[in-house]
Amino acid sequence: MRPTARHHVRRVKERARYDSGAVQAVLDAGFLAHVGFCADGQPFVIPMLYARDGDDILLHGSIASRLMRTLADGIAACVSVTHVDGLVLARSHFHHSVNYRSAVCFGTARVVDDAAEKAAALARFVDAILPGRAAESRAADRNELAATLLLRFTVEDASAKVREGGPRDDPADIGQPVWAGVVPQQMRHAAPIPAEDCDLQPPASVRRLTGMAGDAA
Amino acid sequence: MRPTARHHVRRVKERARYDSGAVQAVLDAGFLAHVGFCADGQPFVIPMLYARDGDDILLHGSIASRLMRTLADGIAACVSVTHVDGLVLARSHFHHSVNYRSAVCFGTARVVDDAAEKAAALARFVDAILPGRAAESRAADRNELAATLLLRFTVEDASAKVREGGPRDDPADIGQPVWAGVVPQQMRHAAPIPAEDCDLQPPASVRRLTGMAGDAA
Numbered sequence: 001m002r003p004t005a006r007h008h009v010r011r012v013k014e015r016a017r018y019d020s021g022a023v024q025a026v027l028d029a030g031f032l033a034h035v036g037f038c039a040d041g042q043p044f045v046i047p048m049l050y051a052r053d054g055d056d057i058l059l060h061g062s063i064a065s066r067l068m069r070t071l072a073d074g075i076a077a078c079v080s081v082t083h084v085d086g087l088v089l090a091r092s093h094f095h096h097s098v099n100y101r102s103a104v105c106f107g108t109a110r111v112v113d114d115a116a117e118k119a120a121a122l123a124r125f126v127d128a129i130l131p132g133r134a135a136e137s138r139a140a141d142r143n144e145l146a147a148t149l150l151l152r153f154t155v156e157d158a159s160a161k162v163r164e165g166g167p168r169d170d171p172a173d174i175g176q177p178v179w180a181g182v183v184p185q186q187m188r189h190a191a192p193i194p195a196e197d198c199d200l201q202p203p204a205s206v207r208r209l210t211g212m213a214g215d216a217a
Numbered sequence: 218m219r220p221t222a223r224h225h226v227r228r229v230k231e232r233a234r235y236d237s238g239a240v241q242a243v244l245d246a247g248f249l250a251h252v253g254f255c256a257d258g259q260p261f262v263i264p265m266l267y268a269r270d271g272d273d274i275l276l277h278g279s280i281a282s283r284l285m286r287t288l289a290d291g292i293a294a295c296v297s298v299t300h301v302d303g304l305v306l307a308r309s310h311f312h313h314s315v316n317y318r319s320a321v322c323f324g325t326a327r328v329v330d331d332a333a334e335k336a337a338a339l340a341r342f343v344d345a346i347l348p349g350r351a352a353e354s355r356a357a358d359r360n361e362l363a364a365t366l367l368l369r370f371t372v373e374d375a376s377a378k379v380r381e382g383g384p385r386d387d388p389a390d391i392g393q394p395v396w397a398g399v400v401p402q403q404m405r406h407a408a409p410i411p412a413e414d415c416d417l418q419p420p421a422s423v424r425r426l427t428g429m430a431g432d433a434a
Contacts, residue, residue: 006259032315034251034297036262042223045253045262045297047319080251080262087346087406089423093339093354094361096346098249102264122310129304129313130400137310137395144311166412178354179420181411183347183427188405189304194398195383203396206306210400 006106007157015161020055022160026081026103027052031128035059036078037071050079051124057105057153058121068149071109079105079153086185090167091178097163099182105158109151115142118150132205224323224374232378237272239377243298243320244269248345252276253295254288267296268341274370275338276326285366288326296322296370303402307384308395314380316399322375326368332359335367349422 007018017023033050036043046067051058057079061068071077086099112118122145123134140148167180189210192202202212224235234240250267253260263284268275274296278285288294298320305314329335339362340351357365384397406427409419419429 006261032299032301032317034253034262034299036251036253036260036295038255038258038260041255042293042323043253043255043260043295044223045251045295045321047297047299047317049315076259078253078260078262080264082249082251082264084249084404089347089350089354091355092357092361093343093351094357094365096343096350096354098266098346100249100264104262106259126310126313129315130306133306133313134310137306137313138308138390138393140309140311144309148311166410169412169414173355174414176355177417179411179417179423180415181409181419183409183423184407185404186407187301187402190401190403192398192400193383194396195386197386197391198397200394200396202398206396206400209304 007104007159015163017160017162018158020158023103023105023155023158024052026083026101026160027057029083029101030081033057033079033081035071036080037075039070049125049128050081051121051128053121053124053152055155057155058124059109059151059153060121060125061149063147063149065149068151071151072111072149074108074110077107077109077153079107084185085164087183088163088167089180089183091169091173091176091180095167095169097167099164101160101162103158103160105153105155107154107156109153112150112152115145118145118148121150122148130205130209132208136203136205224321224376232380234377234379235375237375240320240322240372240375241269243300243318243377244274246300246318247298250274250296250298252288253297254292256287266342266345267298268338268345270338270341270369272372274322274372275341276368276370277338277342278366280364280366282366285368288368289328289366291325291327294324294326294370296324301402302381304400305384306397306400308386308390308393308397312384312386314384316380316382318377318379320375320377322370322372324371324373326370329367329369332362335362335365338367339365347422347426349425353420353422
């Protein structure tokens with residue numbers, strides 16, 4: 001993917017990456033995207049679950065969803081994913097920032113009708129939320145597939161942007177009596193809460209995620 | 218804010234809220250938004266730091282930023298904020314989901330030129346990242362204010378959407394030998410990493426955030 005106008009990062013260029021590996025690394029670290037499209041000049045930015053499939057991004061929703069049907073028309077869309085890794089605390093207000101990894105992907109979506117491809121995609125969404133979970137739970141049946149609109153979003157251009165490391169303070173501020181540094185942050189998972197109608201023990205996927213004892217995997 | 222076409226939630230309507238309190242609660246729980254706008258029919262979705270100020274959303278960036286200058290023209294924009302609170306693990310692939318709180322805000326931005334208002338806004342951004350931090354660090358000087366483009370985004374319509382609780386499995390799946398429930402997730406902060414040129418002790422704002430001992434506040 002070469003830098004072209006719409007996805008070329010203009011600000012703080014040294015943070016930008018255009019290789020698909022950098023973009024895919026950001027996509028693979030999450031499952032929630034913000035998907036944008038325009039309708040009559042009005043931009044919409046909607047949170048959606050996603051799963052990466054090779055160079056494509058899979059999106060899904062109800063066949064009754066206005067959003068999904070709009071995207072299914074193949075209009076220009078933008079899929080953005082961002083992870084915040086830490087708070088960057090500088091001596092000055094001006095240099096405060098956050099450490100992050102982001103991917104901004106431009107392209108268009110098309111509907112996937114093939115039942116086997118749809119079923120495999122639903123499994124990908126489940127494993128995107130929690131690796132190994134698809135094999136532990138029931139695959140979609142014919143009615144569920146019929147109720148699901150699956151979109152394959154082809155990434156035409158994309159960029160990744162990463163900020164890491166400490167604050168970039170002005171030299172004149174270094175000697176000031178103000179602490180400066182980074183507070184790392186990370187998503188942590190708490191103990192699982194079983195459904196009221198479930199008296200089974202948590203499966204391997206959950207035990208791996210939450211660091212519970214008893215996982216033989 | 219009344220439900221009108223562009224922000225009226227159509228899917229799973231019982232999750233939608235249109236009162237400003239619900240929207241503000243989502244906004245106040247974060248500092249990273251995904252901001253969307255259209256340029257020549259192409260949607261852009263860019264991650265940006267934000268801070269709420271009453272009913273408005275403050276955005277800022279460099280005066281050299283193409284994105285900021287585009288938004289400053291007062292074009293239609295959409296500011297979306299989403300927090301993921303947990304993984305919802307159902308017996309079937311189809312009913313897997315996540316618990317979340319999201320806000321989708323439609324409106325337009327305008328440039329704020331007043332120096333005092335800009336300086337106060339920069340302090341708000343700092344406190345949005347870490348409450349109490351603005352008072353511990355140096356306020357913006359004249360040159361920094363001149364290099365900052367501050368936008369006040371007026372929210373014309375907005376909706377909040379919240380999913381909480383356990384999986385909604387099909388009755389036929391309840392008896393299956395598949396664990397079902399929720400894995401809560403939450404952002405956690407690790408021990409602060411001082412800048413290389415800083416030998417001070419972490420301040421109260423950081424100690425409160427990371428649960429370090431020695432905080433008298």
